Every structure is written in C-alpha cells, then in structure tokens.
Amino acid sequence: EAASLTCSGGAGGLAQWVLVELQGEVEPRQSGGLAGSLLGDLHYTREGVPVLIVGHHILYGKVVQLEKPFAVLVKRGAGEPGPEPGPTGPHAHYTVTALIKTKLLFKTRPKPIITNVPKKV
Amino acid sequence: SLVIRGEKDEQAVLCSKDKTYDMKIADTSNMLLFIPGCKTPEQLNADQASCNIIHSQIAGFANNYWELRRCRPKLKKLRKLLMEDPYEGPDSRKDQTLTFSKYTTEDLLNLIQASEEEILHQLRVIDACKIEGRYWRILEFDYEMKLLNHVTQLIDSESWSLSKVPLRTCLEELGSLEPTEMIEHILVSYGRKHIDDAGEVYFEMHEDKICRAIAQMLLQNAVKFNLSEFQEVWQQSVPEGMTTRLDQLKGLALVDKSSRPETIFLLKVDDLPEDNQERFNSLFSIREKWTEVDITPYIQDLCAEKQTVGALLTKYARSSMQNGVKVYNSRRPIS
Numbered sequence: 001e002a003a004s005l006t007c008s009g010g011a012g013g014l015a016q017w018v019l020v021e022l023q024g025e026v027e028p029r030q031s032g033g034l035a036g037s038l039l040g041d042l043h044y045t046r047e048g049v050p051v052l053i054v055g056h057h058i059l060y061g062k063v064v065q066l067e068k069p070f071a072v073l074v075k076r077g078a079g080e081p082g083p084e085p086g087p088t089g090p091h092a093h094y095t096v097t098a099l100i101k102t103k104l105l106f107k108t109r110p111k112p113i114i115t116n117v118p119k120k121v
Numbered sequence: 122s123l124v125i126r127g128e129k130d131e132q133a134v135l136c137s138k139d140k141t142y143d144m145k146i147a148d149t150s151n152m153l154l155f156i157p158g159c160k161t162p163e164q165l166n167a168d169q170a171s172c173n174i175i176h177s178q179i180a181g182f183a184n185n186y187w188e189l190r191r192c193r194p195k196l197k198k199l200r201k202l203l204m205e206d207p208y209e210g211p212d213s214r215k216d217q218t219l220t221f222s223k224y225t226t227e228d229l230l231n232l233i234q235a236s237e238e239e240i241l242h243q244l245r246v247i248d249a250c251k252i253e254g255r256y257w258r259i260l261e262f263d264y265e266m267k268l269l270n271h272v273t274q275l276i277d278s279e280s281w282s283l284s285k286v287p288l289r290t291c292l293e294e295l296g297s298l299e300p301t302e303m304i305e306h307i308l309v310s311y312g313r314k315h316i317d318d319a320g321e322v323y324f325e326m327h328e329d330k331i332c333r334a335i336a337q338m339l340l341q342n343a344v345k346f347n348l349s350e351f352q353e354v355w356q357q358s359v360p361e362g363m364t365t366r367l368d369q370l371k372g373l374a375l376v377d378k379s380s381r382p383e384t385i386f387l388l389k390v391d392d393l394p395e396d397n398q399e400r401f402n403s404l405f406s407i408r409e410k411w412t413e414v415d416i417t418p419y420i421q422d423l424c425a426e427k428q429t430v431g432a433l434l435t436k437y438a439r440s441s442m443q444n445g446v447k448v449y450n451s452r453r454p455i456s
Contacts (some may be wrong), residue, residue, distance in 0.1 A: 015158075019153055019159070020154040020155075020159075021153055042159075048166075063161055072155060082384075088419075
C-alpha cells in the first residue's frame with residue numbers, strides 16, 4: 001500500500017504558516033468546543049517579542065526558527081471501501097498545503113492581568 | 122512528490138525520488154496551533170503601513186506530528202520477492218502459466234519500502250533483468266552459471282583477452298544455445314560494457330566477480346570444505362588467466378582458522394537479517410568471537426549515511442583481547 005503526497009502550492013510556491021506552541025491545554029470558556037471561538041490577541045513588542053493575551057492571562061514568548069521545518073498535510077480520498085486485488089497504486093492521498101519554518105513558543109507561566117488594584121485605604 | 126510506503130505489518134516509511142525515511146509519531150504535551158498567514162515581527166516591521174488589527178484564523182491544532190529520519194532503504198524484500206520465481210531459462214520445465222509471482226516496476230514500487238531510485242539501483246546490483254518486457258526476474262543460480270560457462274568457454278576457445286570480449290561474436294556463436302537477451306545479460310552482469318572506435322560493443326570481464334561466482338558454485342554443495350583443497354579446486358575451476366584470492370569472497374564465505382585443518386564455508390550476507398540487532402544476534406550465534414576484519418563484510422551494509430563499522434561495533438558488540446588480537450562478541454547472552 002502506498003499513499004502519495006504532492007505539493008499544492010499555486011504560483012510562487014507553497015503557503016508559509018506559523019506555528020504557535022503553548023504549554024498545557026486551551027479550553028473553551030463555555031462548553032461547546034473551540035471552533036469559531038476567539039483565542040486571544042497576539043502582539044509583538046518593539047523588540048519583536050511575541051505577547052499573547054488569552055482571556056485574562058498574558059503570555060510572553062519568543063520567535064524560534066525551526067531547525068526542521070514542518071509540512072502541513074491534508075488527507076484526501078481515503079476510505080475507499082474494499083481491498084483491491086493485488087497492488088494497484090495509492091489509495092490515500094496527502095497534499096502538502098503549507099510549510100512552517102517559524103514558531104512562536106510560549107512556555108512561560110501565564111500571568112493573570114490585574115486591572116483593578118485595590119488602593120490602600 | 123513524496124510517497125508513504127508499507128504493508129499492514131510493516132512500519133511506515135516516507136520516500137522521495139531517491140531517499141527513504143523512517144516515520145515516527147512524536148507526541149508533545151504542548152499544544153501546536155497552525156496559523157496561516159500569521160506574520161512574524163520582521164514581516165510586520167517591513168510592512169510599516171499596517172498598524173491595524175489583522176484577523177487571523179487558527180487553521181487547526183495538534184499535539185502530535187510525524188517525524189522523519191533518513192534510513193537505509195529496506196531492500197532485502199526485493200530479492201526475496203524475485204526469488205519466489207527465479208528464471209531458469211527457456212527450456213525450463215516449470216509451468217510458467219501457474220505462477221503469479223511476477224513483478225513489474227510498478228508492483229515493486231508498491232511493495233518495497235524504498236525510493237524509486239534506490240529500488241532501480243538495487244535491481245542493477247542484484248543483476249535482475251526484464252524478461253518478456255515487463256517483469257523483473259533474477260536468474261536461478263545454476264542457469265546463471267550455465268550462461269557464464271558458455272561465455273568463458275568461448276573466451277577460452279577464441280583466445281580472447283578477458284578485457285576485450287566482443288558482444289557481436291558472442292551472440293553469433295552462442296545464439297543457438299541460449300536466448301540472445303540472456304547472453305547479453307550475462308555479459309552485462311559479469312563485465313563492463315565499452316564501445317570501441319569502430320562502434321563495436323565489447324566487454325571487460327570482472328575477474329573478481331567471476332571467481333566469486335565459481336566459488337559460490339563450489340561451496341554450495343557441502344556444509345564446509347577443507348580450505349587448502351578448496352583453494353586448489355577453485356583455482357583450477359576459474360577461466361585461464363584469472364587468479365583466485367580469498368578476499369574475493371568477502372560477504373560470501375567465511376574461513377575458520379581455529380579448526381585443524383582450516384575450513385571454509387558458505388555464509389552469504391544476503392541471507393542474514395536486515396535489522397541491525399537481529400543481524401548481530403545471527404552473526405554471534407554463528408561464531409562467538411569475531412575479528413573486525415572478519416565481521417566487517419557482514420555488517421558494512423548496515424552503516425547509515427555517515428556511520429562507520431567501528432560505530433556499529435561499539436553499539437552492538439563488546440570487545441576483548443584474545444591472543445593479542447582484538448575480538449568482538451555479543452553484548453548479551455545468545456541462546
């Protein structure tokens with residue numbers, strides 16, 4: 001059995017995506033899954049440090065050039081029913097959709113943003 | 122493009138046109154989010170105009186990914202498949218219609234965990250040929266020796282130089298005995314093709330390869346041989362003008378210097394396991410202690426791209442001194 005991968009880049013080559021790496025898990029505020037929800041805001045400081053604000057937490061990260069870039073694969077055409085007699089070629093097909101050469105790594109502990117500091121009486 | 126290859130009972134590999142990679146799933150406890158079009162600080166700095174909010178969608182997330190590591194192509198299966206039905210010549214009484222063990226290049230690409238170029242290269246190395254146009258076949262050894270013998274006898278009777286064997290005359294003289302494609306195939310397998318100034322094809326015969334094949338023919342008939350008797354018979358069996366040497370038999374036969382008298386037996390590296398640990402286990406069960414010189418031909422093919430035999434020995438064997446010579450034995454007890 002073989003599955004093949006091809007590049008689907010249009011004119012000018014493959015799309016370049018960015019990876020954001022977070023420690024731990026991201027949970028939706030309400031139940032119902034992550035799809036369609038807002039994760040947060042991404043900023044960069046003047047020095048190019050990425051800053052992510054998620055809910056009421058702030059995370060500081062760094063830009064990392066990946067030593068081994070990633071290729072993003074999308075699977076197509078799988079699940080054809082029944083085995084074919086003898087080898088006849090690829091059934092599943094993976095398309096290389098994008099390359100990832102950079103990641104934003106957030107590994108410091110998220111700090112809660114406190115906007116209302118009680119004043120000393 | 123790239124292809125993932127493997128049958129259900131095999132570990133998947135990914136192949137480019139000429140390289141093979143092991144695939145492993147790597148888990149991470151971190152969460153990986155992919156963001157198309159997300160800009161890095163450099164890209165934003167370069168694009169001074171946009172200080173607005175850019176709405177980006179997270180395309181997806183994962184906590185595992187596939188990791189690739191370049192590996193040796195898994196080619197042992199290639200020989201195994203082609204040995205299911207070796208070609209015994211046109212006079213063979215085997216019923217050709219009953220066998221389904223015939224493989225085209227396309228079939229091999231689907232079954233062998235290696236890149237196309239690695240497969241095609243290995244087909245040349247094992248002297249496979251296409252018979253009836255589409256199917257790759259290996260010659261059955263006795264038939265191969267029969268063909269070789271026709272050629273060496275002709276070289277002898279025509280008193281040709283071993284480095285100038287003309288194709289045309291071979292085909293003319295031997296064409297009545299064997300198919301012409303087979304005669305040409307044996308010349309290609311055991312010689313190097315040249316074209317002279319007149320445009321005539323001739324072959325420079327590989328002395329070492331011919332001697333080696335004749336040794337195999339002699340050795341396969343018994344468990345082991347008295348070394349000096351074997352060397353005598355062997356020299357007498359090779360074509361006039363060729364000289365036999367024990368180093369022609371690397372990876373084919375092993376000399377036992379500890380027996381009295383010294384003996385030699387057939388041990389083909391092709392018959393040994395492909396996996397590193399299994400190969401070493403197999404070698405150590407054949408012989409407890411090996412010198413580096415003796416074991417090298419039997420582990421050379423295991424070396425990865427920049428790996429040395431020494432590195433392999435350090436990893437899979439333990440060394441000690443025996444009679445002033447460094448020897449290697451197994452790291453673990455072999456049952």
